[in-house]
Amino acid sequence: MSTEKPKVAFYWCASCGGCEEAVIDLAEDILKVVEAVDIVFWPVALDFKKKDVEAMKDGSIAVSFINGAVRLSEQEEMVKLLRQKSGLVVAFGSCSHLGGIPGLGNFWNKETIFRRAYLTTPSTDNPDGTVPLEKTEVDGKELTLPRFYDTVYTLDQVIDVDYYLPGCAPPPDLIMNALQAILEGKLPPKGAVLSPNKSLCDDCKRNESKPEKLTIKEIKRPWEVELDPEKCFLAQGVICMGPATRTGCGERCIEANMPCRGCFGPTDQVIDQGAKFLSSLASILDTDDEKEIEKIVDTIVDPAGTFYRFSLPSSIFRRRRMEDIK
Amino acid sequence: MANEAFEPKLVGFLCNWCSYTGADLAGTARMTYAPNIRIIRVMCSGRVDPQFVLKAFIEGADGVLISGCHPGDCHYQEGNYNALRRHRLLSKMLEQFGIERERFRLEWVSAAEGVKFQQICDEFTEQIKKLGPLNLNGGKDEHREA
Numbered sequence: 503m504s505t506e507k508p509k510v511a512f513y514w515c516a517s518c519g520g521c522e523e524a525v526i527d528l529a530e531d532i533l534k535v536v537e538a539v540d541i542v543f544w545p546v547a548l549d550f551k552k553k554d555v556e557a558m559k560d561g562s563i564a565v566s567f568i569n570g571a572v573r574l575s576e577q578e579e580m581v582k583l584l585r586q587k588s589g590l591v592v593a594f595g596s597c598s599h600l601g602g603i604p605g606l607g608n609f610w611n612k613e614t615i616f617r618r619a620y621l622t623t624p625s626t627d628n629p630d631g632t633v634p635l636e637k638t639e640v641d642g643k644e645l646t647l648p649r650f651y652d653t654v655y656t657l658d659q660v661i662d663v664d665y666y667l668p669g670c671a672p673p674p675d676l677i678m679n680a681l682q683a684i685l686e687g688k689l690p691p692k693g694a695v696l697s698p699n700k701s702l703c704d705d706c707k708r709n710e711s712k713p714e715k716l717t718i719k720e721i722k723r724p725w726e727v728e729l730d731p732e733k734c735f736l737a738q739g740v741i742c743m744g745p746a747t748r749t750g751c752g753e754r755c756i757e758a759n760m761p762c763r764g765c766f767g768p769t770d771q772v773i774d775q776g777a778k779f780l781s782s783l784a785s786i787l788d789t790d791d792e793k794e795i796e797k798i799v800d801t802i803v804d805p806a807g808t809f810y811r812f813s814l815p816s817s818i819f820r821r822r823r824m825e826d827i828k
Numbered sequence: 829m830a831n832e833a834f835e836p837k838l839v840g841f842l843c844n845w846c847s848y849t850g851a852d853l854a855g856t857a858r859m860t861y862a863p864n865i866r867i868i869r870v871m872c873s874g875r876v877d878p879q880f881v882l883k884a885f886i887e888g889a890d891g892v893l894i895s896g897c898h899p900g901d902c903h904y905q906e907g908n909y910n911a912l913r914r915h916r917l918l919s920k921m922l923e924q925f926g927i928e929r930e931r932f933r934l935e936w937v938s939a940a941e942g943v944k945f946q947q948i949c950d951e952f953t954e955q956i957k958k959l960g961p962l963n964l965n966g967g968k969d970e971h972r973e974a
Binding site: 575578781802817 | 879882885886906909912914918920924925926927962969971972
C-alpha cells in the first residue's frame with residue numbers, strides 16, 4: 503500500500519442539512535479535498551454504516567467534522583464513537599458549536615415538545631393521539647427508537663471538542679482554511695474558534711454610517727421599516743446582533759439587507775452572547791426615564807429568543823428553569 | 829413552596845460610592861438586618877454586567893440585588909441609568925427563563941441611607957422566603973439521566 507491519505511469523517515446530529523450543503527458549496531474545491539483526504543464516513547452522501555466505523559482502529563480517523571446539536575441518545579452514542587476513533591473533532595456549524603436553532607427547544611422539555619408536535623398543532627391529524635415511543639411491540643417483535651432528551655446539548659457538552667467552525671452554515675472560505683490548517687499541521691491552540699476574534703461591527707461596511715453616539719428611541723422589527731441598505735441597522739432602530747457576534751462570516755446577511763442574528767456566536771472574551779447583547783442594547787436606549795424605558799422594553803417582543811437565537815444551550819443558564827414548564 | 833427552614837441566598841452588587849457606604853453605615857451604626865445577603869462591591873451599578881447576574885443565579889443565588897446611587901447622583905454621571913435600563917430588560921428576559929421578577933431587584937441607596945439598606949435586606953429576604961428556593965440547577969434532564 504502506498505502512503506495513505508488522512509481519513510476524514512462527516513456526521514450530522516440535530517441539524518437541518520445546511521451544513522452538509524456547505525460542504526457541497528465548496529464547489530470545485532471539493533475535488534482538492536477529495537484528492538488530499540479519504541472520506542471514510544459521511545451518512546448523507548456515502549454508504550458506510552456504524553459497524554464500519556466500529557471496525558476502525560481508535561484514533562485512525564484524522565479528523566471528524568460533526569454538525570448539529572445533541573438531543574437524542576443515538577446522537578450521543580455516535581459522537582462518542584467518532585470521538586474514540588478520531589484524532590481531531592471539529593464542531594461544524596452553529597448547532598454543534600452553540601446549540602443553534604434546535605437549541606431553542608431548551609425553552610421547553612420533552613413532554614411539551616411532543617404535545618405540541620404530535621397533538622396540538624393546527625395541522626396535526628392524529629385522532630388516536632399516537633406519540634413516538636422508545637419501545638413498541640409489532641407482530642411479537644420489539645421495535646426501538648432513540649431516546650429524546652429534555653435538553654438540547656452542544657457538542658462539547660457531550661464529548662471533548664478540538665476546534666469550532668462557526669456559522670449557520672460555515673462559509674466555504676473558513677472550511678477550506680480549516681482543512682488546509684489541519685493538512686499542514688498549522689493549527690491554533692486547542693479549543694479555538696476558527697474565525698477572527700473580533701466583532702462583526704469591526705468588519706461591517708455600514709460601520710461608517712454609525713452616528714458618533716448611537717441611540718435608539720424605538721425598537722422596530724425588520725418588516726416594520728423599509729431598511730436603508732447603507733445605514734447601520736441599530737441606528738435604524740432594528741435589532742442587529744453584530745456588536746455581540748464574532749466576525750468571519752463574510753457579512754452575507756448584511757449584504758442582503760438583513761441584520762445579523764448572531765450565528766457565529768460570541769468572541770473569546772464573552773461567555774454569554776445573549777447577556778452581552780442585552781447589555782449593549784440596553785445601554786443605547788435613548789432615555790433615562792423609568793416609564794419610557796419600560797415602554798421601549800415592551801416593544802422587544804421576545805428578548806430571550808432574539809438574543810439567544812443560536813446560542814441558548816451554550817449560555818450560562820443553558821435552558822429555561824425546568825419546574826417552570828407545564 | 830414556602831418553607832420555614834429555608835434561608836435564601838442573596839447576592840448584592842453594591843456601588844462603591846453610595847450603596848456600599850450606605851451598607852457600611854448600617855454596620856457601623858450596629859443596625860441588625862437579615863444576614864442572607866452576600867455583598868460584592870463594584871465601582872458602579874453600571875459596571876454590573878448581566879453575565880454577573882446570570883452567574884449568581886446559576887451558582888445558587890435565590891435572589892440578586894443591584895444597588896446604586898440615586899438618579900442624578902452617580903459618581904460617573906450616568907452609570908446608574910445604564911443599570912436601570914439593563915435591569916428592566918433583563919427582568920423581562922429572566923421571566924422567559926422562569927425566574928420571577930421579584931428575584932431580581934434594583935434599588936437606590938445613598939451613603940446616608942443605612943436604614944433604607946437595612947429595610948431592603950429584611951424585605952428582600954422575606955419576599956424570597958415566600959417564593960421559595962430557585963432551584964435553577966435542580967431541573968435534571970430526566971430523559972438523558974434515566
